[in-house]
Amino acid sequence: MTESAFYSDRAGLGRARVSETISAEAWAGLTALIQQRIDDGALARAFPLYACPDDPGRNTITGTDEEKFLRSLTTHVPDLIEPPAAPDPGEDGKSAEIAFGWPSSASHVAEPRRSPLDPDKVPDTATALDLVDFVALHIDQPTRRSSHNWNFDHTHFSFRQHDSSYDTELTPGQDQLRHDIDLLFARNGIAYTVGDDMRVRRLGPTEARPLISEFSPATGDSQLDNKLKDAMARFLSREPADRRDALEKLWDAFERLKTLELGGGSLKKSSASQLLTRAASGSEPFRALLEAEFKTLTGIGNDFTIRHHEHDKEDVPTDAASDYLLVRLTSVVSVVLRHTGRMAS
Template identity: 30%
Template sequence: MTTSDFYSDRANGPIPRTHDVLPKATAEGLFSLFRSKAQAHWLAQHFPEHCVDGNAISGTDQSALWSNVRAVIPELKEDSLFGVREQQSDDVLFDLMEYAAARIAKPVQGRWHEYMKHFELDFAEALGKREFRQEVNQILQRGGTMYELGPGGRIVRIGTTEVQQIIQQMVPASGDATLDGLLQLAKGLYISRKDDDRVLALDKLWDAFERLKTIDVSGNKKQSSNVLLDNITSAEFREVARAEMVALTALGNQFMIRHHETDKHPVPEVAQDYLFARMGSLIVFLLKVSNRLS
């Protein structure tokens, strides 16, 4: 099975990805997807039920599967295992998606066992993982959430559209390993589900900005910044970029991004995407005009 787009996406564009908390319908859809895959033997390769007349896999050992799920994800509300519509927490649902992504394989009918009247099961693991990821991400996308199941089988927070665009563009090739490392670290931390990681990502992004301002003339930040800005051919826009650099430097000093003295203000959680996108946009622009972007 492959997912497809919908009329509303084609007519109106994709649903905005704005929800940090899973809508009820999205949460129920994710759990139903997990349960349906379990019932359709997509987890049978890891939890096999063997034919009594031979050793072939004929289905799923549901008891072993659900015992393992409850042991690995103890916060799971057990009533939901039996069809009671009780909403799980977002963390539990994301754990379930990652649990399945690590173990899932699409069942393929093999030899027909005439005596026991069932097919022996083979498994297409790579295909199953790909199709499961597509289905999970369609549910998350159609629910307008800021999350997706990544190729490595982990749920990541993709942020707003602006953040997504910056993360995709931020592939530094500055020649300065420290600068490039700080930017890669900031990207990796920012897609975390943990708020503390995203706070740290802002810290690393501002550190990268300070590093960028000294990359051309070591030890002289003002002169180095001027050299960096000289890469902008438009004199008028050069002053726009200079003002933005000054503004974001002041913002970093005012809020608890790089400094944590008692007179600094915490960054509101609702402002994290805005700040990451704003600083990221400036850094990407400065890297691009100075030919330091891969």
């Protein structure tokens, strides 16, 4: 693990990463970080500006076209734009024209909208994280910067040629963005990060993080492994609906887990019994504990709207309750898989 640059983190005094809301401070930091990427050319490959007067063929990138970037951003993340205010009626009784987009010098146009990167206008958390996803999708890092003073001082940017369909490693620009976003979120106690796929994901509850990070099933049953991995991926999604789906996936996997020893069908109970015996490692009290937990968790899956959705079933009341149930079942599944040699080392 890389040591933090901040003393408070090294001394164990940093903020716990438990907040799933982007604070005003975190938003201000995000907008500054992204503006820096606009200014230093890290977004110039995707949104190139061609302003060199010595290059009429427009082949030399001289920076990021900020207007093009902002227009594309607000097309993909429209909630960053405030809805237009109601127009004031003109002297003739007709509504005055409202500006769309960026500031206009026309005197008859209403007050222009704020920039979507206004550090003082904090959007909802989902919108702020969509912004991170958008920037992560387009980030790159110039491989070369050279000064050119023809007509006026400006910079020429060059980029490495790569094919995203073949390149699987992160570019230096992507890696640096991940690091900077994670540091920003960590310093502000935000429980999100940017994953290896350059998409924002949640870290999950503090108590679940070691369990999830080390959860690598190798059961010999590819369908079961896929269900378990899918449940974990959905659990780390920032979308509540995905996390509810994670419960269903995990409980489905739990039922399949019970058939690992002897196969499915009528042998399910015998298989589950043998599985518990192996997982208990010769301890009858621990086997009884596991058996009771299996029974309780089976009941939870049947009584709540996890495996069944009839009107007489209870909804899981909150996201926190969903997290608790998923962590509880994952803990048991993890113990059983490890004790029966079905977890990758």
